[in-house]
Amino acid sequence: MRGGRKALLKVIILGDSGVGKTSLMNQYVNNKFSTQYKATIGADFLTKEVLVEERSVTMQIWDTAGQERFQSLGVAFYRGADCCALVYDVNNVKSFENLDSWRDEFLLQANPRDPENFPFVVIGNKVDVEESKRQVTQKRAMAWCQQKGNIPYFETSAKEGINVEQAFFTIAKNSLKQEADVELYSDFPDPIKIDGDTSVAKSAGCEC
């Protein structure tokens, strides 16, 4: 992991409550879909080893509660993210309209070095639901993605396992690309011992 090329990618999944963030993560990592899902409290996380451009990388996927927004989770959850997947439900227009604020809040909280070029991926989930229920057209979603700097867009079904693999593969690939630009930065650096010497100094006596 040393030498600037980290093998760990941190991916954050965001979006309104109930759009299927946890299901997407579970489908991708475990190839499973459960109707017995529960609302995520705080955050949940899974890891998966993937091979991208002949490199083995560990993807650490952080699934967040979709309701209380960032202020409730704290910066620690978003710090050091390599990619952010914004998820909405194609049958719920409000969840699509909220993508703007999810994106803005992510940039505010995660505070990436180069916000203009930070890799996002947009996922329109639940395409398995009948067409008549659909509220957001592909065209509309793609227009939004284009306007935000050509964000890659995927339509998925976590239930049927449609396009999930492809979406996450793009996430991994773009995270790595990002990493090449921002080198020598690791989520998990070796700890810097700042108290190593001071504790000795302290025990030697009071300074006042």
Added chain:
Amino acid sequence: MACSDELPDTNQQENNGHGCDLRGRVWKALLGIYRISALEYVTLVQRGLSPVAEKIQNDTFRTLMTDRAFQDRVSNEMLTRILNAFVWKAHDQPPSRLMNLRFSYVQGMNVLAAPFLYVLPELDAFFAFSSFIQNSCPLYVQPALEGVHCGLKLLDRCVEEIDPDLFKYLQSKQLTAKVYAFPSVMTFSVCTPPLDQALHLWDFFLAYGVHLNILCIVAQLLNMRDDLMNNQRLKSVISPMKLLRSFPDLDAGTILATTQTLIPRLPEDLYDMLVRHTFDPIVCDMLLQEPDADVRG
């Protein structure tokens, strides 16, 4: 009594919507619910869906989905009614002048309402739940969940105090309480099955203080200690992160026995903060200003 003589499991026959079983009566007494007003609850329910009904609806049907006994006993409608009624009740109350507290619905409250609806008839459950939220852990359900964050910080400190090696090990894996214990802290351990064991923990919390949940989480970590630390030697078995993703099923007897040995091992000032962190904004403000365990060196 909740501690020395175990309360019997919640009685299905006795509590069929008309009366309270022994646990129900004990809980009400411990929460100080001496009178309840059916008229008040009915009036609140009659107001129908609250301004946050959509949020509530999104969570009620996925509350303790995997618990058969709970699903058989508590309907989606009961949860929806009790949570909307609570939001209306809070809506009517003027914000307290002393502490700037605001109550509405936050995700996770559905799980906190679950034990009350399981143990008590709906009417009693409403008043017990309201009291629990507003008096026992008001800071846990503020919009930014400040109390939960304090609980997480205190959990890190308690682990550090009680088992410095385990704390250092977890810290080296970036596993601070915020990462692995958010659900357990926020839901007072109800997120971990089975519910009937969680209810025994709640007997203890209601009798001696809800802050003890933090120490029950420490106890659960200590019970997993070998598995967590063994990973150091046996690489690639199960990572600690995976182990901590969902805690092993609750065994209330073991957890409570361990918890009681932990209390005297904490310094008084830490224990004092622990006691107050669920309701005292001064403690909360103080703790939240301190750096996180993952940035402390």
